[in-house]
Amino acid sequence: MDSLKSAEVGFCIRALREQFHLCVAIGRDLVRLLQDLVSVPEFRRLWEDLLIRPSDISRLYRRSTPAEYLLMGITPEMETRMRFLLSQVKTGSRRRYLEWFAGKFLRRPEQEAAAVDLVRLLRSDVVPRWMMVGWLLTACRKNYFAAGAKLALFYDWLFFDEVNDSIMNIEPAILLMVNSVPEYVELTQTLMEFLLLLVDHYDEGVEEGVVQSLDALSTCSLISPALRESFTRLIHGSNPAQAQAVD
Structure with a gap:
């Protein structure tokens, strides 16, 4: 070996x-x-x-990494099962299939890294992608893989180019954070905190225009004031007047 x-x-x-x-x-x-x-x-x-x-x-x-390279991170069987789950399974039966999928492909220690690759790969016109990404984040039991999945979720934000990148690459993270309030506000706060840490560690920073739909998070009373303030500075940092208006 x-x-x-x-x-x-x-x-x-x-x-x-x-x-x-x-x-x-x-x-x-x-x-x-x-x-x-x-x-x-x-x-x-x-x-x-x-x-x-x-x-x-x-x-x-x-x-932007082409999908054919991202597919190399998962097995053909995993791809087939995930495509079936995304396109054929109805809402009422989805949780049962997700549990089966996790048990077969994600529960063993050597399999958990696949959740990170699935977050990067996930594309679906049938099931809202943000829901699937949220489920994959909960499937990561080790902090290392959970952090990797969050990085995979936000990675395109850091280098987004309106000319060469698709808005669909950043949509799941936006919708996951916004739609998790109020029922799963802890997840939203965790993702906001991770994004703030991420920006500090990448010189590129988050491109302007990527997070323009996130003002709802800056004004949500369920999110801690300090986190809201930091997030407001992030999404309106280049436009102080707009940041003041949000406050």
Whole structure:
């Protein structure tokens, strides 16, 4: 097993170092995955090398990751079952199917990372995506994977480009936070807090225009005043007059 892991790591490192111009096609999720692998010495050295080449990282950030790459994070059976759940299962039966899906694909320790990939991948015209994302967040029992799922949810916010990105990529997070009030206000507060922490750790910041529909959260009395104030500064930071109007 160790020899196989070593071979896989070696192959990935060679591909990224020698064929980086091809790897750029993977897009911004490549950066997210590399950050998850910094505990592996070979990937840590690669990441440190990338940090001194900000233009390469910027090229990745500007590219939205195509769905075919995101599909590689889940098994074909998982994809088939999820597509069936999204397109064929009616509302009244959905919870039973979700529990079955979680038991088969997400409950074992080695499976939990798949929830993160599903959050990135999820697309549906039948079931509101924000509902499915909310369920996937609750399926993450370990804090590490829960944080990864939240990052997956907000990742496109950080680098959103109105020309090259689709508004559908940021819609689930917006609707999940807004529609979770008042019944699941704790989830909304958790996501707001995570977004604020995320902005502090990414130089890119949240693009203007992405969160313009979130004023409802800035005025919700169920959310703590300090959190509302911080969130207001985030979404209207470049427009003090508008922030004052919300207050």
